Amino acid sequence: MADDSLWTIFINASLVNNFVLAYFLGICPFLGVSSKLETASRMGGAVTFVMLVSSICAFGIQALLVAIDAPYLKLIAFIAVIASTVQLVEMFIKKVSPALFRSLGIFLPLITTNCAILGLALFQTNKGYSFVQCIVYALGAGAGFTLALVLMAGLREKLELAEVPDVTKGTAMALMIAGLLSVTFMGFGGLGG
Amino acid sequence: MASSKSSTDEFIKGLWKENPVFVQVLGMCPVLAVSNTAMNALAMGLATAFVLVMSNIVVSSLRTFIPKQVRIATYILIIATFVTVVDYVIQAVSLELYKALGAFISLIVVNCLILGRAEAFASKNTVARSTMDGLGMGIGFAFALFCLGAVREILGNGSLFGVALFHDSFQKWVVMILPSGGFFTLAAWLLLFNWLKQRKAKKEATATLALRKEVA
Numbered sequence: 001m002a003d004d005s006l007w008t009i010f011i012n013a014s015l016v017n018n019f020v021l022a023y024f025l026g027i028c029p030f031l032g033v034s035s036k037l038e039t040a041s042r043m044g045g046a047v048t049f050v051m052l053v054s055s056i057c058a059f060g061i062q063a064l065l066v067a068i069d070a071p072y073l074k075l076i077a078f079i080a081v082i083a084s085t086v087q088l089v090e091m092f093i094k095k096v097s098p099a100l101f102r103s104l105g106i107f108l109p110l111i112t113t114n115c116a117i118l119g120l121a122l123f124q125t126n127k128g129y130s131f132v133q134c135i136v137y138a139l140g141a142g143a144g145f146t147l148a149l150v151l152m153a154g155l156r157e158k159l160e161l162a163e164v165p166d167v168t169k170g171t172a173m174a175l176m177i178a179g180l181l182s183v184t185f186m187g188f189g190g191l192g193g
Numbered sequence: 194m195a196s197s198k199s200s201t202d203e204f205i206k207g208l209w210k211e212n213p214v215f216v217q218v219l220g221m222c223p224v225l226a227v228s229n230t231a232m233n234a235l236a237m238g239l240a241t242a243f244v245l246v247m248s249n250i251v252v253s254s255l256r257t258f259i260p261k262q263v264r265i266a267t268y269i270l271i272i273a274t275f276v277t278v279v280d281y282v283i284q285a286v287s288l289e290l291y292k293a294l295g296a297f298i299s300l301i302v303v304n305c306l307i308l309g310r311a312e313a314f315a316s317k318n319t320v321a322r323s324t325m326d327g328l329g330m331g332i333g334f335a336f337a338l339f340c341l342g343a344v345r346e347i348l349g350n351g352s353l354f355g356v357a358l359f360h361d362s363f364q365k366w367v368v369m370i371l372p373s374g375g376f377f378t379l380a381a382w383l384l385l386f387n388w389l390k391q392r393k394a395k396k397e398a399t400a401t402l403a404l405r406k407e408v409a
Contacts, residue, residue, distance in 0.1 A: 022372050023372075024221070024223075024225040024226040024372065024375065025222055025226075025300075026222070027221035027222050028305055031218075031221070075273050075276060075277050075280070075299050075302060076270060076273045076274065079269055079270075079273050079302055079303070080269075083265075083266055083269060114303065115300045115303045118300060119300055122296045122299055123296060126296065167384055167387045167388050167391060168387075170387075171218050171383055172380045172384050172387060175377075176376065176377065176380045179373045179374075179376030179377040180373070182371075182372050183368070186372075
């Protein structure tokens with residue numbers, strides 16, 4: 001796996017094995033923030049950024065843990081780094097764009113418990129990617145997450161105008177749409193490998 | 194409100210009325226990802242239940258010592274410790290299961306359900322009550338995962354726990370094993386729960402209406 005070309009890694013992470021629709025990572029924000037198109041794309045941006053930073057950190061940590069021979073600390077170290085990265089991003093966004101900060105609301109701190117980010121760190125370690133490969137992998141995963149979120153938000157905006165039976169309102173409907181999207185994304189199987 | 198309930202109530206509420214998956218819709222990622230067979234789903238459910246109970250016990254026994262400002266970080270460290278334990282135990286007991294569950298064992302750390310219970314319940318209640326809460330929620334979670342996994346395995350593979358249920362001519366619904374099947378099955382369960390809830394609400398409404406008429 002480790003000698004995959006960069007393009008393959010990108011396509012693989014963003015389309016073929018989309019983090020949301022194929023690995024089910026980051027479902028909570030996917031269902032929670034996907035009711036408005038604008039919020040969805042901003043959330044996607046924030047997640048991509050955190051992914052990139054934590055991927056770089058995870059690469060460093062892994063090298064360090066291998067050097068001091070303490071692999072059992074991996075999980076604890078990863079989650080601590082991700083939590084502090086999110087805190088940093090939160091402070092940064094609050095300073096730069098208070099409007100964006102308000103619209104993301106509770107979901108910004110919740111990026112910490114977004115499995116997509118920890119999943120990314122774990123997967124890249126398991127696959128033994130090099131530094132450059134890690135960065136491409138993180139960008140691909142972020143792009144895939146944003147794509148899924150934006151697609152979902154677009155569908156849900158349209159759906160608000162449609163009349164659906166009472167029982168299907170809310171999460172059940174969102175899950176069915178996600179299922180259909182997931183079927184669609186299976187069409188990318190075979191691309192890139 | 195919470196203090197007037199007995200610890201049995203704390204246990205039972207997680208099983209049905211506040212079921213973490215079907216009612217609260219928490220911890221979706223592992224629910225969808227590893228529920229492709231009943232065995233995987235059950236193993237994942239039990240692993241999560243163990244972490245939930247242990248972290249609830251530790252968090253509630255330390256609740257007076259943990260400073261408010263760093264509580265979330267502390268909870269996550271406590272949870273991560275137990276998840277590492279579970280990860281190594283599963284690897285030692287069954288390598289096959291470990292491979293099937295893959296990275297999702299480690300991802301128990303970021304299961305919103307566990308952090309949610311630590312923050313919402315264990316940080317405010319006694320050790321005994323938190324244990325019962327963790328047990329109830331954990332078993333409710335495992336039960337929900339099993340419901341999902343069983344449906345997906347029966348329809349998608351024609352078997353339950355690896356034992357074939359149908360004649361060879363059974364046409365497998367391959368889509369149920371695939372990721373999209375997870376979304377569809379969970380949506381179907383949620384529909385069922387919504388329908389039950391609505392029917393109950395309607396019944397109560399008509400009952401009160403009838404009572405009012407009688408009084409009048």
